[in-house]
Structures are given as structure tokens and as C-alpha cells.
Amino acid sequence: MTQLRPIRYRSRALALGGALWLALLTGCGNAEKADNDGAEGSGSGSGQEVNVYSGRHYNTDKELYKQFTAKTGIKVNLLEGKDDELIVRLKSEGQNSPADVLVLVDAARIQRARQEELFQPINSEALNRDVPANLRDPDGSWFALTRRARPIMVNSALVDPTSLGSYADLTNPDLKDKLCLRNRASVYNQSLVADILEQKGTAATTTWLQGLVANVKTPFFTSDTPMLRALGRGECGVTVANQYYLARMLSDQSKPEDRALAEKVTVVFPKPTHVNITAAGVTRHARNPEAATQLIEFLASPSSGKGYAAANFEYPLKGFGDNAILSGFGTFEASPVSADQLARGNREASALMVETGWK
Ligand SMILES: [Fe+2]
CATH class of the missing domain: 3.40.190.10 (Periplasmic binding protein-like II)
Structure with missing residues (x-):
């Protein structure tokens, strides 16, 4: 013991x-x-x-x-x-x-x-x-x-998962008032924006952020799990969340109510996926x-x-591990942006989030 x-x-x-x-x-x-x-x-x-x-x-x-x-x-x-x-x-x-x-x-x-x-x-x-x-x-x-990973997650009763191939698709006007997001204080979202910023540059990232904010169903969430519950209940049609929050809800560690909500959620790994x-x-x-x-x-x-x-339904450094819940989500192509680049882009990413109205 x-x-x-x-x-x-x-x-x-x-x-x-x-x-x-x-x-x-x-x-x-x-x-x-x-x-x-x-x-x-x-x-x-x-x-x-x-x-x-x-x-x-x-x-x-x-x-x-x-x-x-x-x-x-x-x-x-x-x-x-x-x-x-x-x-x-x-x-x-x-x-x-x-x-x-x-x-x-x-x-x-x-x-x-x-x-x-x-x-x-x-x-x-x-x-x-x-x-x-x-x-x-x-x-x-x-x-x-x-x-x-921080993939897109969908309630397929409200949003067609096949309509989402990349984070750029979250700006589709059809998703107006269906997109739920965690607030900008979340370092997870700051890193996601830093990832896009490194790949696309300032101008394209600003346009992308404006498109996201135009679609957001407010208020912004303060953490991922309540956001996933809202997605399961159909209060949101689509969001982005770390895979381990959904995996935890699906596991036997969670309450039956949470498991039922998580079962309504489909994981969509955008190409490439933020890691x-x-x-x-x-x-x-x-x-x-x-x-x-x-x-x-x-x-x-x-x-x-x-x-x-x-221990936390995460992925090992190489490959995808052998957890059955994670395997059920499928595999992904990881973003080419390095962890060091994510960190260095944090300041500009955070400033752009403020500028474009990500609360
Ligand atoms: Fe976390």
C-alpha cells in the first residue's frame, strides 16, 4: 500500500x-x-x-x-x-x-x-x-x-462534424451563436492562438479571431468541463477543449450524468491539431x-x-498510447509549431485576443 x-x-x-x-x-x-x-x-x-x-x-x-x-x-x-x-x-x-x-x-x-x-x-x-x-x-x-491536444468538439445533433476540417472553419457564419469558448484567461486558449499565429501570421490570425468572436455564444466559460456539459446538453453546438476533460467524463471516474453528456460529443481533430x-x-x-x-x-x-x-488521459511524447477512450477519439496530425514557439508567441496571442474582444 x-x-x-x-x-x-x-x-x-x-x-x-x-x-x-x-x-x-x-x-x-x-x-x-x-x-x-x-x-x-x-x-x-x-x-x-x-x-x-x-x-x-x-x-x-x-x-x-x-x-x-x-x-x-x-x-x-x-x-x-x-x-x-x-x-x-x-x-x-x-x-x-x-x-x-x-x-x-x-x-x-x-x-x-x-x-x-x-x-x-x-x-x-x-x-x-x-x-x-x-x-x-x-x-x-x-x-x-x-x-x-485541443481539438474541436461537436454536438452532432446541432453541427455536422464533417463541416469542420480546421480551426479556420470555426469562423463559418453558420456557427453563429453555436460556438462556445473558454475565456481568454485560459493559457490553453492563449497557446492555441499562439499556434495559429505562428502558422498564419498576425493579419490572418486577427481575421480568424474576429470570426470566432462573431460566432461566440456568450458568456465565455471559465473552464473546459462545464463547457463540455453545455455542449452535451445542446446549449452549444461546437467548442474547443483538451481531450482529457472529455476522456475523464467518459471514464468510470465520472458520474453517470456526465458520462451521458460526454457521449453526445464528437471529437474532430482539425488538420493540423494544436498540441x-x-x-x-x-x-x-x-x-x-x-x-x-x-x-x-x-x-x-x-x-x-x-x-x-x-494518468491524465494524455498522449505520450511519441505515438498515441493505448488508452481505449483516447483510441476511440482517433488520431491526429500534430501542429508543426514547437512548444518553444507556442511559449514565445504567448504575449502577442494574448494581446490579439484582447484586441478582438475574446473575453
Ligand atoms: Fe487542464
Whole structure:
């Protein structure tokens, strides 16, 4: 059985906020004993520890961290929090931060952390092999661990899925008052717009945004799941949402009412489809950068990476994984725009959203 217990740190900063430290141990939940019982501590890193700040909150992640400990002997201490809070926290802790690894969701956020100089570049043969070049920082400051797509989703009673081949088709005047969108505060939408911006340029993206805003059924949503429920109920005919929200609603983790609504939704992967990432980097002041690198290498490796992606109905770095719900959605051609380009385009994308009235 998994046993989690808070870890005591002297740093006062760690008592802040709603984040939670968890020590991840196998078996009895006692570090000293665990190091001696043969199930872990057998690797060369026995006695070492690596501290992870993570914006992800999935139990299966913890299982993987424990597998890492079993394989290497390096103990993982996990602090979970909201992505933006973790960035603020790491920044305020400065060189006193206990964090060795920072895991964040969305290219724009990981780039923000990079701009705050929270990472140190690492050069790892394994990471350069396992993480495709378009899914890692060109200087080695961060590396993607999973991929998530933001396809078009349709209620086929209201909108013909075959009428939608690309994000450009969302501006078709036939969709007036049928298009539901999450608000512009969503980093997911900012990254989607940055993707189009990189592919089409400022003028075409502005026209596209004007077309979207003209079709929007207001109010804008504050998160994806309520938007998908509205789509299932027929209050919206079409939207864009991350695939894992729909997959969760379809899974046995969700309530029967949600499952019934999700069953009314058809996923349409536009050509090409916008793809974003979960990514990790070694922190600038890491006390154990070697162990931190080893952990990121482990999580990005094809075998562990599959489990890390599956934890949140995400896609592995290469291919589409073997989850039955995701397989039911079909496969997609990923946008050629790199995670680094998405991040760099965020500022202009956000400004264009304001300019064109995306609330
Ligand atoms: Fe999300």
C-alpha cells in the first residue's frame, strides 16, 4: 500500500499556500526501513533524495515516482500546487529553495518559469533521444513529458462534424451563436492562438479571431468541463477543449450524468491539431541536479512516459498510447509549431485576443 506522509522542512516558505509536501515511499512508509528492505535503495543513488514541485495531481504519478525510487534508490519528495503558485514560490525561495525539479503544465507556463531563470540547462543524451526536438527547450532548460491536444468538439445533433476540417472553419457564419469558448484567461486558449499565429501570421490570425468572436455564444466559460456539459446538453453546438476533460467524463471516474453528456460529443481533430505539453526542468538552485536529471529521464523514457501520460488521459511524447477512450477519439496530425514557439508567441496571442474582444 502507498503511504504518504508530510515531510518536515525548516524553510518557512514551505509552510505557505495550499501546496502539500508528500514523501513517497514504498511498503511501510518509513524511509530508514525502506532503504534497508531491498525493495528500494538497491540502486546506486541509495540515500539520495530529489524534491519535486509539481503542478500535476494524479495518484498514478506517485506510483511512477515510487517506481523510480525502487529502480534507483533515490527518494522522491513531492510538493503539489497550482502551476502559477509554484512559479511564484520557487522565485521567492530563490537559492534557498529545496526544489530540484519543477513540473508544469502548458508551454507558456514553463517558458514563464524559464524567463524567471528558475531552471538550469541540462545536456542529457537520454532526453535528447526520448524527447522530440519540438517538445523541448532548445537550450535544455525544460523537456516535455506528455502531450495534450485541443481539438474541436461537436454536438452532432446541432453541427455536422464533417463541416469542420480546421480551426479556420470555426469562423463559418453558420456557427453563429453555436460556438462556445473558454475565456481568454485560459493559457490553453492563449497557446492555441499562439499556434495559429505562428502558422498564419498576425493579419490572418486577427481575421480568424474576429470570426470566432462573431460566432461566440456568450458568456465565455471559465473552464473546459462545464463547457463540455453545455455542449452535451445542446446549449452549444461546437467548442474547443483538451481531450482529457472529455476522456475523464467518459471514464468510470465520472458520474453517470456526465458520462451521458460526454457521449453526445464528437471529437474532430482539425488538420493540423494544436498540441501542448506537460514539461519538467531541473531547478536553477537544485541541490541534487544529477538525481533530478535522472528522474526527468525516467519520466520521459518510453516505458514510464506511457504511464505518466495515461494518468491524465494524455498522449505520450511519441505515438498515441493505448488508452481505449483516447483510441476511440482517433488520431491526429500534430501542429508543426514547437512548444518553444507556442511559449514565445504567448504575449502577442494574448494581446490579439484582447484586441478582438475574446473575453
Ligand atoms: Fe487542464
